[in-house]
Amino acid sequence: DTAVSQTPKYLVTQMGNDKSIKCEQNLGHDTMYWYKQDSKKFLKIMFSYNNKELIINETVPNRFSPKSPDKAHLNLHINSLELGDSAVYFCASSQVLAGEQFFGPGTRLTVL
Amino acid sequence: GENVEQHPSTLSVQEGDSAVIKCTYSDSASNYFPWYKQELGKRPQLIIDIRSNVGEKKDQRIAVTLNKTAKHFSLHITETQPEDSAVYFCAASDGDKIIFGKGTRLHILP
Numbered sequence: 001d002t003a004v005s006q007t008p009k010y011l012v013t014q015m016g017n018d019k020s021i022k023c024e025q026n027l028g029h030d031t032m033y034w035y036k037q038d039s040k041k042f043l044k045i046m047f048s049y050n051n052k053e054l055i056i057n058e059t060v061p062n063r064f065s066p067k068s069p070d071k072a073h074l075n076l077h078i079n080s081l082e083l084g085d086s087a088v089y090f091c092a093s094s095q096v097l098a099g100e101q102f103f104g105p106g107t108r109l110t111v112l
Numbered sequence: 113g114e115n116v117e118q119h120p121s122t123l124s125v126q127e128g129d130s131a132v133i134k135c136t137y138s139d140s141a142s143n144y145f146p147w148y149k150q151e152l153g154k155r156p157q158l159i160i161d162i163r164s165n166v167g168e169k170k171d172q173r174i175a176v177t178l179n180k181t182a183k184h185f186s187l188h189i190t191e192t193q194p195e196d197s198a199v200y201f202c203a204a205s206d207g208d209k210i211i212f213g214k215g216t217r218l219h220i221l222p
Contacts, residue, residue, distance in 0.1 A: 096207070099144070
């Protein structure tokens with residue numbers, strides 16, 4: 001009965017590759033998010049997706065693109081991976097926009 | 113846009129003592145202020161939150177205070193225990209965007 005799940009848990013890949021991280025929530029929430037947590041533990045919101053409206057943090061490179069096949073899923077696709085993309089990526093959901101965040105377990109991405 | 117400052121970045125307290133973490137925000141439209149705890153290798157989880165129509169909220173050993181005039185809010189943990197060791201994040205939301213502070217690493221010393 002996991003509320004917010006992500007796959008994979010770990011992802012190790014070479015520079016220049018394209019990869020995807022999947023996220024699913026079974027809470028019936030309307031809004032989903034992607035966060036990046038770097039080595040200093042800073043939590044930065046990358047995207048929020050609410051009723052088919054995408055809000056993008058302007059600092060996010062366009063190599064990152066969220067894809068939502070339905071309200072319960074928000075996947076993150078990353079093109080042309082760079083060393084600086086190495087981080088832990090958290091998916092989250094909330095019942096209302098910018099409300100209480102329910103985080104997934106995280107995906108540790110390592111770019112070699 | 114909203115800016116959330118959190119202090120200190122690291123805090124060490126003796127077991128049994130109290131810990132206080134402070135945050136300030138810039139956008140007066142912010143009306144929801146949650147606190148998250150992230151244990152090592154785990155996901156952030158909500159521990160307490162407060163809305164702008166309330167000045168203080170308490171849940172057992174944890175309390176949060178909000179000063180809307182000064183635009184600051186604080187987390188208070190009393191009678192700290194080893195399991196309180198974690199990174200704590202404050203956040204501020206205006207119902208449209210949620211912004212997190214940079215986190216405080218709390219160490220509970222034996």
